[in-house]
Amino acid sequence: MNFYIDVIIPLAINNTFTYAISQEEYDLLQPGMRVAVPFGKSKIYTGIVAKIHQQHPEIYTPKFIETILDQSPIVSKLQLAFWEWISSYYLCSLGEVMRAALPGIFLLESETVIQRNNQHDTIELANQLSDEQFLVLEALEKQSQLKIKEVGQLLGKKNVLPILQEMAQKKYILLEQEIFEQYKPKLIKYIRLSESYENPQAMNAMLEELGRAHKQKEIVMQFFTLKAQSNKPISRKKLKEKAQASDASLNALVDKGFLEEYTLQIDRVKNQNQIAQQLIDLSAEQQAALNQIEANFKASKPVLFHGITSSGKTEVYMKLIDKQVKKGKQVLFLVPEIALTTQLIKRLEAYFGQEVMVYHSKYSQQERFETYLHIYNQTKGKIIVGTRSALLLPFQDLGLILVDESHENSFKQLNPAPRYQARDAAVVLSHLCKASIVLGTATPSIESYYNAQRDKYALVSLKKRYGQVIPPEIHLINLKEKYKRNQMKGHFSDVLIEAIEQTILAGKQVILFQNRRGYSPTLECHTCGHSPHCPNCDVSLTFHKHNNSLRCHYCGYHIAMQKACMACGSSEVSTKGFGTEQIETELNTLLPKARVARMDLDTTRGKNAYDKILDKFEQHSIDILVGTQMLTKGLDFRNVDLVGVMNADNLLNFPDFRAHERSFQMLVQVAGRAGRTAKQGKVLIQTFNPHHQILQQVTTNSYEDMFKEQVYERKNFKYPPFYRLIKITCKQRDYNAVEEASLWLSEALRQGLRDNVLGPEFPAVARVRNEYRKNIIVKIPMNYSVKKTKDFILKVKKSYESIGKFRKVKLTIDVDPV
């Protein structure tokens, strides 16, 4: 009798490979377990068992597996089914889905590089290590890195994955991904009182004992002051600053055993001794929405929850989550970006405490690994807040998925494959898990709203802000007129600058939105018309004033700012367009007393930079916050009375069929930051086109009008939701190779799909990092079989890949591109 398994290998190749196994292995193995398998000439990979069977493959003689790596599955049947769906819908291999879904520590392979973890001392570990493990660590002392293949040679055996697996899990060694990890969890040192001093008499006793050590006494006093102020952990740095103390004095106190030092990872810092808050009572409207949502859950319908900004969607989510947690079910809360979600996480933690787990792609391998296992084994919190990749976690008993700000683009994965839209994939996952799902937003995507109209989703609306709060009044300011009448100061109209002044005078805050960072996007020579471009990409360089440089926003290339034209030497150069930095500079001259800060990619690079700016703004040590679209995302500030949009036109004029929808979403979202308390807020939008229909719809908050008009245009011009799009891209450094390959592809596709194939065409930026790219768009009408079209595309791809000269041209397929 012969026994076989089909194995998923984490590569962009055919779906599964068949391997032979022995009878004992057959009795032991289950789908979802890991096996080490030989692949290619001499490589070994970690694969996942997809299927166990007895059919001999037709075209090849299967090799035997090397070994079994697990005692029980680490991937559930349900996950495997979900992977299958992603792979077939998004036209990628199962292996690519596997690679995205599993933490690197699970995926050792012969090419993986390992390194010693210097936190451990080999001698100390000696009696916990097996002989082989000891040998490996010893070798790593002489040589800083080893490939797993080399470990095989060292130990004189082929398969060393199980040994190294254990070592990686116990953190004796670090894997390649960890060695080069960009994100190093930042450890902060904190100070706390030693347990024996935790009583009211403690301070006096301590001070007495300290006698004449004044410096140390001061530290102790400041410690108690800080502790009285809040029950947040007290960092070493803060204490030192407060007490103006030296490291030596602080260390002395630690040495004497009065104080203790401990470390916490920044994003794991939580308020200690947190008292669970009560859930808020819902208003009548909110309660009605909640009831409607739950009624639709019973009918197993996905719910599109359309609630205007500040209507209390989050409060409704909390109630929904609460019910699931009480039933012992897991909840997945998907958000566009973790960094922008601090406020939400705080609210969740205030009520659900330890039940809340946060997950995002910047986590270290070790953290991803731990979280994965916690969720698989249900050993920690039930509520997982995460970005799109959290969708691939191994949920066991999922009761509810919430997709907040579901219109956001960042739910779509762009690179590498699988290029999934987490919002849509979440709906599929909810079906598989029999979980409920809510897509929440103040500005639904056209696709979602269309689904609701066709009854695929249920629509639940919340059209009133919570409490007595009235939505802000929105005014358009005609820039054409303002320039003509000389009523501009820099990029500010008189109306806007006056409104800012008044708002600050009234003790309120201002948000200013400009969708470009840097100082000005282009530099132009008046003599010859030249403007400096990036040598690697087809874009012009942006002037950044604070470091006097010209920078490429695509690849990071930069040079010093040029005083004279680089082409003709003329000194008649001027800047065109403006970014957030210029707005900040202008404000400093126009309103020298105002405290201005900027929030864009340039000012939020450090891990906590974003939170710092927000904290400052919340504590009102900033009057005006200038920023890019980062500002539009779900921030809840009590004290903002005025929102200004510097220029709405560059949003509207973007060459993309979604530009109008996006402009509407962005403007409504940024407007929603104004007047979140009793007083009505104000929004001023500067534009050269005050009669643009989108701007009119924004002023009157007419989502339905916008929807109707956009749907009409989408239908006319054959775009989603009436046609499905698949984007196929060829990429290569060699221009001619891209031309030739994309032409061949488009012709081959046309043979089957005729005029539903568009292109090849260069995108707006044809070259990025010296790579040329050309796109082909396939439009699938609704009455076509999606399955057949996709199969045809895969067939063409296969013939394409068999042509030698095209091999160097990289081909990517993006289903439902955004």
Ligand code: ADP
């Ligand atoms: P959204 O998520 O729709 O933008 P939020 O849930 O953030 O709205 O609500 C806006 C503000 O109103 C929040 O500060 C929230 O705490 C408050 N709020 C909403 N509903 C209630 C309620 N029923 N009782 C008290 N405060 C509420």
Ligand code: ZN
């Ligand atoms: Zn010139």
Ligand code: ZN
């Ligand atoms: Zn560049």
